[in-house]
Amino acid sequence: MTTASDTEPAPPLVLTPYLFLLPAMLVTLAVVLWPVAETVWMSLHNFILFKPRNVPFIGLGNFWRLLHDEVFWLSLGHSLVWISLVVGLQFLLGLATALLLNQSFWWRSLARSLVIIPWALPSVIIGLTWTWMYDYNVGVLNDVFLRFGLIDKPVAWLAQPNSAFFSIVVALIWQGFPFFAVTILAGLQTISAELYEAADIDGATRFQRLRFITLPAIADVIATALLLRTIWVANSLDVILVMTGGGPGYSTYTLPLYAFLKAYSGMEFGYGSALAIMLTLLLLLVVFIYVRRAARELDQ
Amino acid sequence: MKRRQFIQAAGATALSTPLIMAPMVNSAKAQAATVRWWYHFDNPQNTPNDLIAQFEKDNPGIKIQAESIPWGGGGDYYTRLFAAIVAKNAPDCAMVKLSSQAQLLEMDALEPLDGHIKNWAGKADISDNIWNVNKAQDGKQYYLPLQYVVLYLYYRADWLQAAGLQPPKTFEEFLAAAKAMTKGDVSGFGMRGGGGGHDNWAPFIIGNGATFAKGGMVNEQALAGNRFYVSLARDHKVTPASAASDGFRQIVDGFKAERTGMIIHHIGSANELVTALGDKVSAVPVPRPANGKGWTMFGDESNAVLSGSKNKDAAFKWISFLSSGGNNVAFNKLTGQLPVTTSGASSWTLHPKRFVDASAASLPLAGVLPDSPKTADFARTVWPTSMQRALLGQITSDEMMKTIEAHYNG
Amino acid sequence: MMDRRSPLQRLFELHLPLLVIVLFALGPYVWMMMTSIKTNTDIGAWPVRYWPQAFTSEHYHALLERTSFGGNLVNSFIIATGACMLGLSVSLPAAYAFSRYRFRGRRLLMTQFLVINMFPIVLIIIPLFVLMRNIGLLDTFIGIILGHSTFAVPFSIWMLTSYMNAIPKDLDEAARIDGATTLEVLRLIILPVIMPGLVTTGIYIFVTSWNEYLFAMMLSGQNVRTVTVALQLFIGEFSVQWGLLTAAGTLIALPVTLLFLLVQKRLVSGLTSGAVKS
Numbered sequence: 001m002t003t004a005s006d007t008e009p010a011p012p013l014v015l016t017p018y019l020f021l022l023p024a025m026l027v028t029l030a031v032v033l034w035p036v037a038e039t040v041w042m043s044l045h046n047f048i049l050f051k052p053r054n055v056p057f058i059g060l061g062n063f064w065r066l067l068h069d070e071v072f073w074l075s076l077g078h079s080l081v082w083i084s085l086v087v088g089l090q091f092l093l094g095l096a097t098a099l100l101l102n103q104s105f106w107w108r109s110l111a112r113s114l115v116i117i118p119w120a121l122p123s124v125i126i127g128l129t130w131t132w133m134y135d136y137n138v139g140v141l142n143d144v145f146l147r148f149g150l151i152d153k154p155v156a157w158l159a160q161p162n163s164a165f166f167s168i169v170v171a172l173i174w175q176g177f178p179f180f181a182v183t184i185l186a187g188l189q190t191i192s193a194e195l196y197e198a199a200d201i202d203g204a205t206r207f208q209r210l211r212f213i214t215l216p217a218i219a220d221v222i223a224t225a226l227l228l229r230t231i232w233v234a235n236s237l238d239v240i241l242v243m244t245g246g247g248p249g250y251s252t253y254t255l256p257l258y259a260f261l262k263a264y265s266g267m268e269f270g271y272g273s274a275l276a277i278m279l280t281l282l283l284l285l286v287v288f289i290y291v292r293r294a295a296r297e298l299d300q
Numbered sequence: 301m302k303r304r305q306f307i308q309a310a311g312a313t314a315l316s317t318p319l320i321m322a323p324m325v326n327s328a329k330a331q332a333a334t335v336r337w338w339y340h341f342d343n344p345q346n347t348p349n350d351l352i353a354q355f356e357k358d359n360p361g362i363k364i365q366a367e368s369i370p371w372g373g374g375g376d377y378y379t380r381l382f383a384a385i386v387a388k389n390a391p392d393c394a395m396v397k398l399s400s401q402a403q404l405l406e407m408d409a410l411e412p413l414d415g416h417i418k419n420w421a422g423k424a425d426i427s428d429n430i431w432n433v434n435k436a437q438d439g440k441q442y443y444l445p446l447q448y449v450v451l452y453l454y455y456r457a458d459w460l461q462a463a464g465l466q467p468p469k470t471f472e473e474f475l476a477a478a479k480a481m482t483k484g485d486v487s488g489f490g491m492r493g494g495g496g497g498h499d500n501w502a503p504f505i506i507g508n509g510a511t512f513a514k515g516g517m518v519n520e521q522a523l524a525g526n527r528f529y530v531s532l533a534r535d536h537k538v539t540p541a542s543a544a545s546d547g548f549r550q551i552v553d554g555f556k557a558e559r560t561g562m563i564i565h566h567i568g569s570a571n572e573l574v575t576a577l578g579d580k581v582s583a584v585p586v587p588r589p590a591n592g593k594g595w596t597m598f599g600d601e602s603n604a605v606l607s608g609s610k611n612k613d614a615a616f617k618w619i620s621f622l623s624s625g626g627n628n629v630a631f632n633k634l635t636g637q638l639p640v641t642t643s644g645a646s647s648w649t650l651h652p653k654r655f656v657d658a659s660a661a662s663l664p665l666a667g668v669l670p671d672s673p674k675t676a677d678f679a680r681t682v683w684p685t686s687m688q689r690a691l692l693g694q695i696t697s698d699e700m701m702k703t704i705e706a707h708y709n710g
Numbered sequence: 711m712m713d714r715r716s717p718l719q720r721l722f723e724l725h726l727p728l729l730v731i732v733l734f735a736l737g738p739y740v741w742m743m744m745t746s747i748k749t750n751t752d753i754g755a756w757p758v759r760y761w762p763q764a765f766t767s768e769h770y771h772a773l774l775e776r777t778s779f780g781g782n783l784v785n786s787f788i789i790a791t792g793a794c795m796l797g798l799s800v801s802l803p804a805a806y807a808f809s810r811y812r813f814r815g816r817r818l819l820m821t822q823f824l825v826i827n828m829f830p831i832v833l834i835i836i837p838l839f840v841l842m843r844n845i846g847l848l849d850t851f852i853g854i855i856l857g858h859s860t861f862a863v864p865f866s867i868w869m870l871t872s873y874m875n876a877i878p879k880d881l882d883e884a885a886r887i888d889g890a891t892t893l894e895v896l897r898l899i900i901l902p903v904i905m906p907g908l909v910t911t912g913i914y915i916f917v918t919s920w921n922e923y924l925f926a927m928m929l930s931g932q933n934v935r936t937v938t939v940a941l942q943l944f945i946g947e948f949s950v951q952w953g954l955l956t957a958a959g960t961l962i963a964l965p966v967t968l969l970f971l972l973v974q975k976r977l978v979s980g981l982t983s984g985a986v987k988s
Contacts, residue, residue, distance in 0.1 A: 187907075
């Protein structure tokens, strides 16, 4: 990671910003630093939770094993498709929603509050409710589709590899798009009305206004929201865990789910930690690319 | 064979002999102690408060601090317990299952109870063989039995009758019954390919001669049993299309919605099924292979005292209170399982008689999965993943058995 | 800004698409709500009974009278509010520092806050449990709030920084020329303008904390049990209490939705309402 001093003229050493940062640093580091250090230690050992008397140091053995583990590569592949689909579609739907909600109409405050509901529910409920709606025997989706003649016999949504994967993607888009809608909506509020008035005078079409005024003005907010959401989705596993537990077979395995199952079902905390660290390193790569790119704009 | 004998004995006593209520002695010694106890109930509306109040009245000086811990498919409960043990913050006693005994012992977390049990008045009300099934590999007694269930076959009596068939006793009859009931959007057998489905699978595999010893999952009978089970879905198509992902909830919902004709489960769902289907549902022991052997799953639950406890005597008093005669009956009314005491079993009325009978008739077949640290992972990931892959045709039935063999003996 | 579209155009470009989105958002929730007022017999029926034979409030009664759910709601509310206040109060100055100052290690520190967010919680939870046990914060509000700050603080800092970057720097400089101190600039100039961003971030923390399960499950005991943990108690080994679960789900979404209804007016303040002009 390049430090600020590599690319910028050395800024004067003032104390104020550090003082402003101190509380945040204290709160987060106090809680995170020790557990993460412990996890790194575990990843270098063959640490099995129920064998506390026998924890041999194996260096990078867990990482070596991981590179030869086909389930790791499979999960990584799923994770990539997964993150791009879920975050991408959440974002597009969220952006559309925010743009609609930013206009003025009589039921706006109602619409704004209703749209947030999926996001206001715990993942356990979301997972169970969607599993139940997708149910082969008593699910409401099969019932509705049958009534409208879209299918001629019930579909076992969660029992086939592809449909299981996309069924969960739909549930996750539902869960997460309100986040983008709300975040982008707040970003839209910071755009000065004068800009639009000027554009109106110049006779800009609505598409031109979106392309040349709205989007550039909220680019920073969008980029940050995308980055944070990518990290969040990349790490989340609760909805998958409830809906399929990774199945059928390995069809819905993602990296964090695999790490979780290794750690809590196999009690192999050493290997689970290695998987988690690998995931963090891969995410770090994404962030590095983002920060390099964003740095140019941020540091103006 | 200790387990087999116990279960037969338990069956015999549960069924026929009304036993003498063991006298309960609760000497109320003056001692100030708080006992932390962890439990999990399926219905959050039930609480053990009445039992606790009774106990505290009998034992002034002991306070029970009961904590319900989320079950979370078993994972959350044991994660909490293991983390608490690692952090030296474990409760004094907790509800535990045999499948975790090996792991808990490996962590030095359990207190041997032999000394306490020797002097406990309620000892005789639990048959010797129940004690034996819960004995650890080192011969000591760490678990104090609390409740049990045993898996059997639920079937639609009306549909079988309409087809002119008897409740299936053998694999062949089972297949014939499943075929007869499969029509339209009804499937003969609600197969459970999702989490926990190994309970339903084991009767066809272990029952056919598979074992967990080296080579036991790849011997000829084991392979044949699994081929039969997989073929129910892939060749005979007597299972719902969703079999690969169905868990406990789905098979029960499907059966209640009259979409399947048979499922394998235990007495815990009896009242729910009777509410939905009335007399149309009945139960028999799981089918057996032609040679007459057979196997079904014994679902145990006990209490244990944790080795880090500072109030071991008080903790034992509390858990022994729960396993004595009338208290054990009261406790099982809260959980919907079956009492372990012979006196309690004789007066059991919570479930319709045909399901209590089916449970008792299943006991001679009943066993538990091996007392190995690998069993938890087998049940949670190894079995579901390989079963689902076999059902989807991603691997063959024999490859699935090789995976399981490799997990236990690889 | 003036809208010169005809009513018909507005119907097809605004009302209808938004209606579809709202229905999509609401569908599963409404389904859950419908389930919560059905009897247990109607809940598992096939074909699906959209209009139950009888409506019942038994699940709500059972939930509030025979389980600890009411108390759990209060606990969750305290924790989510606490996480929100702690998160915002430490993040606002940090975001101001990142947005308005250029200093050594700035980018490194910003990245550091992201990295904290990147580590899967499931694997740090056991060491965290041991840590909380050692400092005596197990089963306390503070313990869980601190746990939640691990994701709340990094997120807030990043979001607030990007909202602040959108505010022209001329604003602060004008105020400084008039003799305002740094804290006055933050309080009188930045705070009002950033309000929509602050509210959004606050909602984010509140919602995430409200819905969080793993920290709450591990770090809480009987004393500070949250709704998410209580929910898990309805999913037993051998049965799922659908009635209770859907009733609980219906109630859980309400506080957040009401909260949003209350604060969403704030989202329309900020620059559009003329802060720049004055």
